[in-house]
Amino acid sequence: MTRADRPILPPVRLPDEAELAREALTSPLLSRAAQLAHWAESGVRVGAGGELLDADLVRAVAQLGLSDDEDGPAATAEAWCFAVDTGLMEIEEDEGVDSDGVPDDGETAVGTARAGEELALLDGGTPSDVLEIWAGGLDAVLADAATPSFESLLSGMEGAVDDAGEIDPNSIDLDALDWDPEEEGEFLDTVLANLYMLTAGDTDVAEGAMVPLPVVAASLVVPDDMREPTDEVLEEVSTVMMRLDEQFRVLTGTGLLEYDPVDDALITMEGEPEAPPLPDEEEDLTRYGQVRLTTLGLYGVRERMLGAGLQVPTVGDLSGEKAEVLLLALTDLPEPAAQAEATAWIAAREPRDAALELLDAARGDDPLAPGRRLTAQLALSVLGPEGEPALRGVLDDRHLGGLARVWLTERGAADVPPPSEELIFWLTVDTLAAQLDNEDPAGLRELVSGLSAQHSSFFEHAWQVDHPATTDVLEAVGRLHPDESLAKEARAAAERARSRTTD
Known part of the structure; x- marks a missing residue:
């Protein structure tokens, strides 16, 4: 798996469909739409656009308990439209009536609204059915939200109103609406x-x-x-x-x-x-x-x-993947999301097997290996004491001995051997190498700035470190270190490292 294959978005944690369906059922529009659909089961007369007649609108407002709310009629009309858009209600036009010629005066009925097939699915279907109905209504509301307000539309209607006060649709200046x-x-x-x-x-x-x-x-x-x-x-x-x-x-x-x-x-x-x-x-x-x-x-x-064809992960999507895939994906995630993903991955395995697989995936001298080791440390932090035997087993491993010591020390384990000076320098280079291709260089700059405080003779030894990224790391230090004299030392060390590898 290459860096280009990784998910672009951090994973989100979503509850199961049953909980999401409960949220959908209690959302204002869907819950009110369902009430209105049940209220209309025996049939309610409607106008030319499928809207409630004035008298029935008053009764519908009362049905929703919104009679004392000044916005009650508007909220009820929105819920009625939502019910029609989602199929909770269906409109049957009267036979022989051309609704295009009927005035929209709130008093003339040209059809009947009755409960639609989707109402039974909403009441007794699966959570997936509920969410599908809600999503259909959401699409309709999003389309409404993307439509200009009536005030905006009026600006494009100059000259579209005839002497009788009627709007001539053919005279509306669509270009003036500035709306695509x-x-x-x-x-x-x-x-x-x-x-x-x-x-x-x-x-x-x-x-x-x-x-x-x-x-x-x-x-x-x-x-x-x-x-x-x-x-x-x-x-x-x-x-x-x-x-x-x-x-x-x-x-x-x-x-x-x-x-x-x-x-x-x-x-x-x-x-x-x-x-x-x-x-x-x-x-x-x-x-x-x-x-x-x-x-x-x-x-x-x-x-x-x-x-729309985007890759949009959720927490747990990687639980069935190999450890190498997990570690590469974690390098691009915020720490809370990475920890949640690692927790889900480890929970799907026996702790000992999870530790061994993560450690094995963290090995390597390839360019992405330092990043895998960094995220392996984060993933291993989720493990309990069951992981200790696996971590002790890699104390002498050049690639893994450092993260094993960190893991054991943080848990207060006894008999943890101190790292050799050679291992300390190798770990420093490896840690910096993991940050080299980070799009936000702030973390790398912070690490570089603290180098001289941690290792006073770092540049005297670093050029000899047997790590594939030694030269790249020293060059980065030379570019980023705020102390120009130390930056100059780093650039000289980088040149010596380059000469050593080419000899």
Whole structure:
């Protein structure tokens, strides 16, 4: 397995389908949609667009217990649409009625809504059935969230209203809408993917912390290599933030995410909506909105990414793989995710067998071997005392003696022989070699900076270390060490090491 074969995203821990299905059933939209579908089992008359008539809307609001909520009618209408979109309800048009010619006045019935086939699956099907129904509704809500607001649409309707006040669809200026449905859908998928990566890669977010909305917006707008965003970029971040605020409000009812909206006081200026300026460092970020994916949301976004052909692992996916595959994969994961993956892998084996397989996979002089040894140390830390015989058995092994000593010492084991000076230098080179191709050089720079404090005569001996990466490591030290005199020593040592290997 090469580095290019490794998963791109950190694995997420998901509960079983039964728990996810319970979350889906309690999400506001699906639970209300199910109530309305049962309420409509004997048939409810509907208008030209399948919507509830005014009188029945009042009864449906009461059915959901939302009569005292000023947003009750809107929430009920959303749940009704969700029920139709998911197949929990089906609309039968009256025979001989052309619904295109019926006025949408909230009073004219042209069909009947009844419980659909999916309602029985929701009530008595498998967890997979429930999740499939929920996912179908999510697709419809995501499409709605990617559609411009009515106010935005009005800007493209100038000249489309005739003398009688009717809108002529053929006169709507679609170009003026500045709306590309495909582009808007891709934008929203990118937003959800960014939230997914934040949740998978950040321990605090994975444990329930909210992500400030300005952070999400900046991740979509600010280039990775931009140190100080320009005023134009900051203005775009603010605009995107408001776009996300509108979309996240639509998505909350699906159970996909939890969202605290932007404080209305920040977006209203003399009664006119306006994107607020971004917060300064002293300001309370929670007023600018904060969001997080729920566990159900992680599942839903992961399913969408899988459908797009992406590799999206979950914790435990590697439990059936060989140790070498595990160790290579762990090198790209945040430590909590790596530890969870190692725990699942070891749990699938007898402890002694797991220890022996990990140690064997950590051997080698190939370029990826130092990284495997580093992650083997992390994976072995999960083992209990059952692993001690295997670790003691490799104390004299040049590749493994160092990590074995660390493991035994951390557990207070007796009779652990001290490492030789030769082994200390070899381990130092090996540890640095494991960091050489790290995309974030901060860890390597920190190790390099502490070299002189740990080994005052390191460069006098390091060039003689019998390790395939000795020259590369010394060259890296020469580039990164903050002390120029020591950096110069490192470069000289690298030259001596290169000459020794070419002689």
